[in-house]
Amino acid sequence: MTKTAIQVDHIARIEGHGNVHVVIDGGEVKTVEMNVVEPARLFESMVRGRRFEEVPYIASRICGICSSSHVVTDLLAIERIFGIEVTDRTRALRDLLVYGSYLQNHATHLFVFAAPDFLGHKSVFPLADEAPELFEQALALKALGNELCTKVGGRSVHPITAVVGGFTHEITPEEYLELAEKLESMQEFAVSAVDLFHSFECPDIQTEGDMLAMGAPNRYAVSDSRMARFIDAALSFDCDEVDRAIEEYSVNHSAALCARVRSTGKPYFTGALARINQSWQFLGRQAKLAAAKVGLRPPERNPFNNNVSQAVEIVDALERCAELCRRLANDEFEGSSEPVPFQVKAGFGVGFTEAPRGALFHELELDDEGRVVRASIITPTAQNVANLEADMRILAEKLVADGAAADEVQLEIEKLVRAYDPCLSCSVH
Amino acid sequence: MNENTNVQGTSAVPRVVVVGLASCFGCQLQITNIEAHLMEVLGQIDLQYWQLASSDPMPEEFDVAVIEGAVTTEESEHLVEELRQKADTIIAIGACATTAGIPGMAAEGFIQRPGSVYDLVPEACGEMISPRAVGSVIDVDYEVRCCPIDAYDFVDVLQRALYGSNKIDSTATMCGSCKRNETGCFYTKGVMCLGLVTRAGCDARCVNLGRPCNGCRGLSPDANLPAAREACRAAGIPVEDFDKALEMFNQTDPALRQA
Numbered sequence: 001m002t003k004t005a006i007q008v009d010h011i012a013r014i015e016g017h018g019n020v021h022v023v024i025d026g027g028e029v030k031t032v033e034m035n036v037v038e039p040a041r042l043f044e045s046m047v048r049g050r051r052f053e054e055v056p057y058i059a060s061r062i063c064g065i066c067s068s069s070h071v072v073t074d075l076l077a078i079e080r081i082f083g084i085e086v087t088d089r090t091r092a093l094r095d096l097l098v099y100g101s102y103l104q105n106h107a108t109h110l111f112v113f114a115a116p117d118f119l120g121h122k123s124v125f126p127l128a129d130e131a132p133e134l135f136e137q138a139l140a141l142k143a144l145g146n147e148l149c150t151k152v153g154g155r156s157v158h159p160i161t162a163v164v165g166g167f168t169h170e171i172t173p174e175e176y177l178e179l180a181e182k183l184e185s186m187q188e189f190a191v192s193a194v195d196l197f198h199s200f201e202c203p204d205i206q207t208e209g210d211m212l213a214m215g216a217p218n219r220y221a222v223s224d225s226r227m228a229r230f231i232d233a234a235l236s237f238d239c240d241e242v243d244r245a246i247e248e249y250s251v252n253h254s255a256a257l258c259a260r261v262r263s264t265g266k267p268y269f270t271g272a273l274a275r276i277n278q279s280w281q282f283l284g285r286q287a288k289l290a291a292a293k294v295g296l297r298p299p300e301r302n303p304f305n306n307n308v309s310q311a312v313e314i315v316d317a318l319e320r321c322a323e324l325c326r327r328l329a330n331d332e333f334e335g336s337s338e339p340v341p342f343q344v345k346a347g348f349g350v351g352f353t354e355a356p357r358g359a360l361f362h363e364l365e366l367d368d369e370g371r372v373v374r375a376s377i378i379t380p381t382a383q384n385v386a387n388l389e390a391d392m393r394i395l396a397e398k399l400v401a402d403g404a405a406a407d408e409v410q411l412e413i414e415k416l417v418r419a420y421d422p423c424l425s426c427s428v429h
Numbered sequence: 430m431n432e433n434t435n436v437q438g439t440s441a442v443p444r445v446v447v448v449g450l451a452s453c454f455g456c457q458l459q460i461t462n463i464e465a466h467l468m469e470v471l472g473q474i475d476l477q478y479w480q481l482a483s484s485d486p487m488p489e490e491f492d493v494a495v496i497e498g499a500v501t502t503e504e505s506e507h508l509v510e511e512l513r514q515k516a517d518t519i520i521a522i523g524a525c526a527t528t529a530g531i532p533g534m535a536a537e538g539f540i541q542r543p544g545s546v547y548d549l550v551p552e553a554c555g556e557m558i559s560p561r562a563v564g565s566v567i568d569v570d571y572e573v574r575c576c577p578i579d580a581y582d583f584v585d586v587l588q589r590a591l592y593g594s595n596k597i598d599s600t601a602t603m604c605g606s607c608k609r610n611e612t613g614c615f616y617t618k619g620v621m622c623l624g625l626v627t628r629a630g631c632d633a634r635c636v637n638l639g640r641p642c643n644g645c646r647g648l649s650p651d652a653n654l655p656a657a658r659e660a661c662r663a664a665g666i667p668v669e670d671f672d673k674a675l676e677m678f679n680q681t682d683p684a685l686r687q688a
């Protein structure tokens with residue numbers, strides 16, 4: 001029997017550097033490895049000893065695409081320690097910032113990174129000639145995400161205005177209304193994108209790992225709940241307890257720190273698919289309709305459907321952000337966004353948000369001058385790598401059993417990696 | 430040189446590669462964020478390799494290499510040397526590549542750091558070396574500063590690299606342009622702002638939005654550090670805080686040690 005080794009160095013169209021290594025021997029899948037080869041950047045050691053104000057600024061440089069999420073998560077950790085209660089208006093602005101990054105991330109991932117796979121291209125650029133309308137609308141959607149982040153955060157990557165206690169700058173009511181209109185006008189395209197991604201054919205596999213997402217009693221929460229939940233294990237925990245719920249471990253073939261559910265030892269998925277499973281019933285009206293139409297509803301365990309889930313979240317984000325913008329313009333939220341006064345104190349706190357790619361935790365310990373004693377960051381991709389490897393194996397075994405050739409196995413595995421929307425630079429600490 | 434001739438003096442479309450080292454990808458994202466201009470710019474160049482956006486492999490020959498990120502491993506040190514050999518023009522983009530930026534913060538006491546993040550440093554991290562700017566490994570022809578870069582600055586520099594220009598980057602500190610914006614100075618409120626010693630060129634972007642400058646364009650060669658420390662003292666800001674804050678984007682700048 002033949003032995004086939006599949007080696008893909010530097011998988012393209014993902015953020016970061018990663019290699020795939022698969023060995024098939026005599027019709028049996030022997031090795032399946034996802035090697036993250038990203039150089040370590042040692043963020044946790046860099047923030048040690050630095051003042052709290054600098055931490056969100058530095059931590060956001062872990063990842064350009066989820067920079068808004070890193071900033072908000074860090075602010076939440078700091079505010080937890082200082083006992084700061086921010087205003088509803090500030091909360092609304094943070095939601096906008098996080099949703100803005102959903103639009104940026106999901107549109108980039110779906111159209112620039114994932115779609116070429118299904119349309120038989122190596123990059124998104126040929127689409128400019130082939131499907132100019134799709135190409136233009138996709139770019140417009142991404143541009144709108146950038147605009148939202150720029151209007152709220154001052155810049156489309158690495159927000160400037162979000163600080164401890166509030167925001168240093170806000171746009172005018174007219175600008176909010178203008179944004180709301182733009183968001184609403186993208187809705188039709190976003191709904192059609194759900195159909196488009198549903199129409200792409202994907203292997204029928206089911207992940208065996210658990211799923212982790214933010215939970216809240218009555219909403220599709222992304223930045224304002226402290227409760228995290230493992231869906232299969234039916235385990236809910238406050239984010240301050242994250243170390244007790246999640247076990248991080250390192251493996252030699254990858255620079256990423258991996259993660260599993262501490263109580264069950266299972267790897268797990270976090271990201272749009274997990275959020276859809278957790279909070280489906282709280283999707284906005286249009287998003288729920290779009291999801292129902294393509295049959296996306298819990299329990300959904302095919303990791304390839306993370307793509308469709310992201311498309312549904314775009315519809316949801318547009319709807320939600322338009323409403324937030326209108327309410328901000330009409331001054332419907334209590335309080336102003338001006339940073340609230342606070343007192344620096346020592347303590348430990350965890351910030352938690354749903355970044356575009358999944359649950360993001362920042363653990364922070366400060367001394368009484370507000371300097372970092374210890375910091376630990378658990379990113380979505382770091383949490384996902386172990387489950388991705390497990391799913392790669394499930395996929396390879398299925399394809400080999402179906403008699404697929406090596407190049408097909410390789411292509412489908414690359415597609416799966418991209419469906420996970422990994423950010424390998426994030427996964428390395 | 431006429432408009433249609435590039436630096437190589439031929440009318441062939443310049444072949445460009447974009448490479449990311451240790452970075453957050455933010456600067457490359459900024460480039461993808463100028464959708465409208467992107468196609469226009471792409472029309473003038475032949476983009477041969479951009480791992481972030483395409484699965485085409487890196488070619489053997491090209492004219493321009495755009496490098497994002499700091500050099501933090503032996504592998505990337507060799508890579509930039511190779512890029513220097515192959516390319517006529519090297520453009521370093523972002524604070525990471527131009528000043529070692531945020532990754533450069535790890536340069537201080539580098540040796541003990543990996544062990545404090547990982548129990549066992551994974552082999553896949555590569556042979557780590559103390560972080561440094563691209564310009565401290567190879568000669569760099571053009572720089573686009575800031576963290577992240579302004580995408581239009583990049584287009585501007587790319588045009589200069591392709592068609593030549595006499596424009597000289599200003600080395601002045603930011604306060605001049607900031608004063609013209611009439612936002613008032615943070616020091617009068619007892620708040621530290623690194624614009625005092627940071628290169629001008631971003632039009633005091635952060636100060637305009639109510640936030641002090643963190644110095645992402647890097648230390649200005651014209652900066653007067655002793656005078657800046659004096660200004661801190663006068664405003665009741667601990668000088669240690671100022672020095673510590675400066676490390677954020679200038680850790681590997683020898684000027685910090687001298688002054």
Ligand code: SF4
Nearest residue numbers: 455523524525576577
């Ligand atoms: S300069 Fe800043 S935005 Fe650019 S890659 Fe480095 S950390 Fe990211």
Ligand code: SF4
Nearest residue numbers: 604607614615622624
């Ligand atoms: S120190 Fe900062 S706020 Fe003051 S003038 Fe200079 S750049 Fe502006």
Ligand code: SF4
Nearest residue numbers: 631635642643645646
């Ligand atoms: S104001 Fe300072 S920190 Fe902000 S973009 Fe300009 S140089 Fe960078």
